[in-house]
Amino acid sequence: MTADAAVIGAGPGGLVAARWLTSQGFEPTVFERSPVLGGQWAGLSGTSGVWPAMHTNTSRVLTAFSDLEPRGTNVFPSGAEVRDYLYRYARTFGLLSRIRFGSAVEHLDRDGAGWWLSHDGERSRFDRVVVASGRFHTPAIPPVPGLDTFTGTVGTSSTYHYRGAEALRGRRILVAGCAVSALEVAAELAQQGAAAVVLTQRRQRYVLPKFAAGVPSDHRIFTRYGVLATENLPATEVDRQLREIVVEAGGSPEQYGAPAPDPSLFAAGVTLSQQHLPLVAEGRIAIRPWITSVSGPDVTFADGHVEQFDGIVFGTGFDLDLPFLSEEIRALAGVDAVHLDADRYTFHPDLPGLAFMGMWDQSGGYFVPLELQARWIAYTWGGSIPAPDEAHQRRAVELYRTRRGLPQKTRMNLAALGFARAAGVEPCLHDWPELRRALLFGPLAPSQFRLQGPDALPDAPARFARDAAAFGAVTSNEYTARERTYWAALQSAGV
Template sequence: MTQTFDTPPRVAIVGAGPAGLVAARWLRAQGFEITLYDAAEDIGGQWNPAGVHSATWPGMVTNTSRVMTAFSDLDHRPGTATYVRREDMHAYLDRYCTRFQLRQHMRLGTRVEHLARADRGGWELSLRHDGQSRIEHHDRVVIASGRHQLGSIPRVAGLGTFAGKFGVAHTSQFSGAALYRDASVLIAGCSISALEIATLLAQTGVQVTICYRRQRYVLPKLIAGVPTEHALFTRAAALAAAKSPAAAASALRAQVIQAAGRPEQYGALPADPDIFAAGLTQCQGFLPAVAEGRIAVRPWIAQAQGRAVTFADGSTGEFDGILFGTGYELSLPWLAPEIAETVELTAQGMTLFADSFHPDLDGLAFLGLYDLVGPYLPVLELQARYIAGCWKHGGAQPTRAEMQAGIAAARRMSGPLTRPMHVMALEFARRAGVEPDPARHPDLAHALLSGPLSPASFRLEGPDSLPDARERVLAAASAFGAVCDPEAPA
């Protein structure tokens, strides 16, 4: 049963990256008294170059366009490149903090060491700052500490004996190509970071070999000059997937092959005909570099011994370093055991209602702790709006029965844990009551169905609507030459 309060509830937000910042913005809008905690000395999460958990590197740019790597209240500055540099993303988040006066509510350099229920109701956070420990009480807590903090390195026979001079590391520890000059490097994995780093190293003359268990379909960042997520992660695609998953998978594979071809055409490994079983990844230069012989492709590692690595097909190679781009484990070691057990916490995820709540943890919410294919920021904002809307005075919080049914359904689900951005965006938008109806906006129908799911498209209706949302939706849909004619049939 939800607590009632005579004064605005005090909400702790764990994490001052994009998820924590957007949670703070929307909770403040509903009148909550907020405090953000982050172990780093500055905001930004992954986009804080000095952050201890940042997996970015000098010169890194976003994988998604500036239109889709933003929140609805704030666009990137004019002249920003299509794909935003790490430093510009950090500056963008800093401007967002300034706009919504968030810094005055922050406790940076403050590590959360334990979160547990408080005997008097609410939640207790054990904190450490400047070597001093203290306990603070909050009525509610949002955990927005990030999904990508603990790099996962799988077990490989003999890996502990690897004797290359650069050793074994995770791609989250990569700090640039200069270290590997004139070296031979093995990259293990088919994630975006693995392919991006392989391509960057190959461009600087490093001898690069990449290996993986399964070949994903590889999309370029741009299709005919249009960012891939603008063309593929649309409302129409999400609706089609809900109506007929098999037909949607077939249609998606056809789109991908038309845009990028099959991996084996470039000399990479064959991908499973079922695109959802194979998975999708993205890199503008990886497949061309394979075709040019600048990146060698091998199946997964069978064993390592000294500098030598033997692959599953019996081929071998000697390497100076191995970088594993093999994903992340969900790490929340500071949760009280009772909380971790309740949410069924594993390295892969949790069992929650709408990825946000648990019926046995009143006043606790989780934000952004899922694997997503595609742009994160629009989805984070929609989830933050949903959580804030549920918690606000008079908000429509799901009932215990609804949450229990949702959790039971989540347990029955099978398939990949990674989910597409456009599907999750529409789920949160519907829960938050902010999904625009194309029928109510006939002049925007084509843009809303076939254009990108831009953040502004979810500010067209409701109490949080923006006066310039219509113009911004059209601008996003027609950006990069992909003109969406308002008169064209949807």
């Protein structure tokens, strides 16, 4: 079988890649191992970390693509709403007939004639392949001395396999980690009948509420201004500004009875959670330093405290796991549990015709950067924009390699603007004076990336103005005092 392109995975990344490849004249075939589409949002045990009661930590404006409006009024959609949106997206763009459900790709390799996929007992050749199989499917469980001796009655698991509080009611549960899933699971258990909930963490992060003063926090913190500041201001000043926004929205953890975080937000990190800190303040979630050892039901912490638990739930991140890649691809792209050497997480100059989707670890929602990455891939392969310069790609890969061993998490606005620039769809501030404040300090709504460049839409200005004003954050072009100060700092830096 020969076809123009294969897409591995029918989650948000695979679907949006197929939609934009189709717009460029390709005939993509999508391989999906599950019987349904949606990836994580399908909610299937074993292939999804979304549990039935889960809601997004990103607002509905940013949990959507640019050419299909979300339905409903929930500011933070449920998992079922996101799944339904993805089905509607697939139907709208004629993608369902392109998906081969229950078809797991077992091996991807290449020869001089193209790319070969092994699946369903056969091998198929494609000119181009997009790997969109998901970044968050293999929980990373850190080594803990004695963990294999744990004898709590409900055992050990990960937040990826959590399916609700019912099985843990009346139990003493230790939740390990301080990322979103750990805080959300701990909060749900504390509110739904666990006998005790203790959170163990290596360091105290700042915690940003999902909603503050009537505005979703992802509208405030993941802005274009934040990208420009990162590129043009000293790192210490960017750190100070981000911490100022976070603490003003939700306070600092020690005010709630949690440990004090590092004064640097960059050193401490930040996690979104609406309920975590209030539950700490009420004594319904206790905080402990990291685990030093486990023996039977007993857990010993770094402060010497020992406590018995019925279960341990790890929310400690995910390993990058692409087991179907050939040894050649793995070696060229330097793939391991954390890293993938590629120009902006997408292309490698020694692997022409292959692209990766969504393989970076990120703070913030993925829908907007995924669509922009898909457009970059499709425009490049379709000839709408020039192919990336090989020398530039090699420099980008080498730069990434120098950062191995450093923290790899990327802020959503940095990823999104990087892809928008690559695709030629970053709106120019000077071309939209009536939208300048919204473009700087408003949300990175997908509609703003249809203002100009390939596939610009005539209704995009009105849509973006509406999206920016949706929760009252940016309703006019009149800057706040803080925005004026921040913008003046950028202008003095030559922006």
